[in-house]
Structures are given as C-alpha cells and as structure tokens.
Amino acid sequence: MNKPKINNKFHKNQLLMEDPQLAKFIPESKILTKKNLIDLLNKYKNVVIKPTRGSLGKGIIMVTEIGMEEYELLILNKKKHINGQNTLYIYLKNQENDFIPNIVQYYIPLAKVFGRPIDLRYIIQRKDRDWTITGKYAKVAKEGYAVTNFEHGSSILTVEEALKNSTIKNLNMNKLLVKLESITLSISKCLTRYFTNHMIWGCDLGIDEKGEIWIIEVNAAPQTKGFLELESLMPMYKTIESFKINKKKFR
Structure with missing residues (x-):
C-alpha cells in the first residue's frame, strides 16, 4: 500500500488487519474484481458491495446467492434478481464510481x-x-x-x-x-x-x-x-x- 488515505475504508481495514489484536474482528474484504466477487460468494453466499470512499450508506448493495448462478440484490429497500456471474459482475461494476473502486466484503449476519x-x-x-x-x-x-x-x-x-x-x-x-x-x-x-x-x-x-x-x-x-x-x-x-x-x- 502507498501512503494510506484517511478517507479510504479499504486502507483503514488493511491497517487494522496488520494489528494482531484487531485482525480477527475485520470481515474478509477485497477490492471488487470478478474473481474476488465469486470467491467470496462461493465462500459465504452473502456479501456486501460498498465504495472505498463515501458515507450515508450511498452505493451499498447486499448480494445473496440464492441458486446456481442466481443472485438477489438488496439496494436500500429494493430487491433485484440477476442470473449469471458475468451479468452480476457487469451490473456491479456499472454502479461503481469511475474514481472510487468498490469493496466486496463478507456480509455480517447482524443481530x-x-x-x-x-x-x-x-x-x-x-x-x-x-x-x-x-x-x-x-x-x-x-x-x-x-x-x-x-x-x-x-x-x-x-x-x-x-x-x-x-x-x-x-x-x-x-x-x-x-x-x-x-x-x-x-x-x-x-x-x-x-x-x-x-x-x-x-x-x-x-x-x-x-x-x-x-x-x-x-x-x-x-x-x-x-x-x-x-x-x-x-x-x-x-x-x-x-x-x-x-x-x-x-x-
């Protein structure tokens, strides 16, 4: 990592991951690529997509695998169904700001x-x-x-x-x-x-x-x-x- 930026969520996650006392509390997170998306969906079935920078919940998308290459997305309170890994990845990339890459992260099953x-x-x-x-x-x-x-x-x-x-x-x-x-x-x-x-x-x-x-x-x-x-x-x-x-x- 180059010099970490204070407003970059992924940078701060990486810094916290380097602390042995805190690493276990960080949900697995990666920069959004097709491989990272599919790897985490295969592993967890539920992931969250969010911008590396931003606030107020803007750009957050929940993705759940509900069948063979069948996915349900929750964007605020609106649901969307997508079939196919390629179609899913293209849709998510199209929601991404050109200058702000997205993170794909394990979706915590909150209490x-x-x-x-x-x-x-x-x-x-x-x-x-x-x-x-x-x-x-x-x-x-x-x-x-x-x-x-x-x-x-x-x-x-x-x-x-x-x-x-x-x-x-x-x-x-x-x-x-x-x-x-x-x-x-x-x-x-x-x-x-x-x-x-x-x-x-x-x-x-x-x-x-x-x-x-x-x-x-x-x-x-x-x-x-x-x-x-x-x-x-x-x-x-x-x-x-x-x-x-x-x-x-x-x-």
Missing part, C-alpha cells in the same frame, strides 16, 4: 432488534494524547432495509437497550460492553500510528447473533446527529462538541 439489523456507533476523541470514548448509540435499520444508516430512516436506541432486546444468544451484557470499549480504544491507538494528528474516530461495530463483534468501518469525520434523537444521549453530544471546541494542537 436484530424487532426483526431489524442493528449496529453500534462509538465516538472516540482526544484533546491531546489520551483517547476517551465520548459517545455511543445503536442504530436499528428501517423495516425492509439492511443498511443501518441514520439518513435512511434508522431508529436510535441506547446501546444497552438495543443489546437487551436483541437476538444475541447467551448475552452477557457487562462482558460485551467492556469488550466493545476495549476494541474501540484499540482501533484509535492503531490508527494513530498512521494518522498521528487526527482527533476523532467514529467506529461502527456490528455484533452477530452468536455475540461475536465485528468492525464494520471506521469514519474519520463521523456524523453525530443521532445523539440528538434521544434525551438520554444529549450529555454525550455535549461532551463530543466540547472535545471539538477545546481540543489542543497535538504535539
């Missing part, structure tokens, strides 16, 4: 709340050298959607409420919360080695029904509007904003 997938947003910041988790909440996908982006109608819950009402089996709430915080801190420490002056990360973490944690992606300029949805999250929002205002120049 659900009210029958809808959830993931978690953790905000971690620093004013000088020390990192602090300043906020967290859960995103519950809108009915019929697989993406959990707030901009596409996801509901916001506290992390604790989402986990309590989720389909995670044999849930140990305290143990899971400690592990989520530990992973978030490890992410910030890992990426600081490459982006030495950066002051904030938004970590999107998924949990499957077995209780396994996955790092979905890490955002360098995370949206924080979700904290305004619940009164109980307002103190976190104020803390996040205070960190932004009072940050010192890192030396």
Whole structure:
C-alpha cells in the first residue's frame, strides 16, 4: 500500500488487519474484481458491495446467492434478481464510481432488534494524547432495509437497550460492553500510528447473533446527529462538541 488515505475504508481495514489484536474482528474484504466477487460468494453466499470512499450508506448493495448462478440484490429497500456471474459482475461494476473502486466484503449476519439489523456507533476523541470514548448509540435499520444508516430512516436506541432486546444468544451484557470499549480504544491507538494528528474516530461495530463483534468501518469525520434523537444521549453530544471546541494542537 502507498501512503494510506484517511478517507479510504479499504486502507483503514488493511491497517487494522496488520494489528494482531484487531485482525480477527475485520470481515474478509477485497477490492471488487470478478474473481474476488465469486470467491467470496462461493465462500459465504452473502456479501456486501460498498465504495472505498463515501458515507450515508450511498452505493451499498447486499448480494445473496440464492441458486446456481442466481443472485438477489438488496439496494436500500429494493430487491433485484440477476442470473449469471458475468451479468452480476457487469451490473456491479456499472454502479461503481469511475474514481472510487468498490469493496466486496463478507456480509455480517447482524443481530436484530424487532426483526431489524442493528449496529453500534462509538465516538472516540482526544484533546491531546489520551483517547476517551465520548459517545455511543445503536442504530436499528428501517423495516425492509439492511443498511443501518441514520439518513435512511434508522431508529436510535441506547446501546444497552438495543443489546437487551436483541437476538444475541447467551448475552452477557457487562462482558460485551467492556469488550466493545476495549476494541474501540484499540482501533484509535492503531490508527494513530498512521494518522498521528487526527482527533476523532467514529467506529461502527456490528455484533452477530452468536455475540461475536465485528468492525464494520471506521469514519474519520463521523456524523453525530443521532445523539440528538434521544434525551438520554444529549450529555454525550455535549461532551463530543466540547472535545471539538477545546481540543489542543497535538504535539
């Protein structure tokens, strides 16, 4: 890899993969080529296609193999059927921005709340050298959607409420919360080695029904509007904003 770019999701994935403590939490990801697409579909049957750069859930496509060279695509809440590997690959390449290559990635079977997938947003910041988790909440996908982006109608819950009402089996709430915080801190420490002056990360973490944690992606300029949805999250929002205002120049 040349010099990693802070807004490139694949670059950040590769950096996290180099950390022995974090590699096991990264879903298998490759740059979209026909071979990589077919290899991952053969291996997992479910994959997600997403741009290496971008936000707000734009360009995300879920692909499921439902028969012999027969595929179902979910784009936001719209389904599309495609027959044939070549036809599938050509369709996906045509959705790709000429200047932003796509990733093909193992699709995490996320735990659900009210029958809808959830993931978690953790905000971690620093004013000088020390990192602090300043906020967290859960995103519950809108009915019929697989993406959990707030901009596409996801509901916001506290992390604790989402986990309590989720389909995670044999849930140990305290143990899971400690592990989520530990992973978030490890992410910030890992990426600081490459982006030495950066002051904030938004970590999107998924949990499957077995209780396994996955790092979905890490955002360098995370949206924080979700904290305004619940009164109980307002103190976190104020803390996040205070960190932004009072940050010192890192030396």
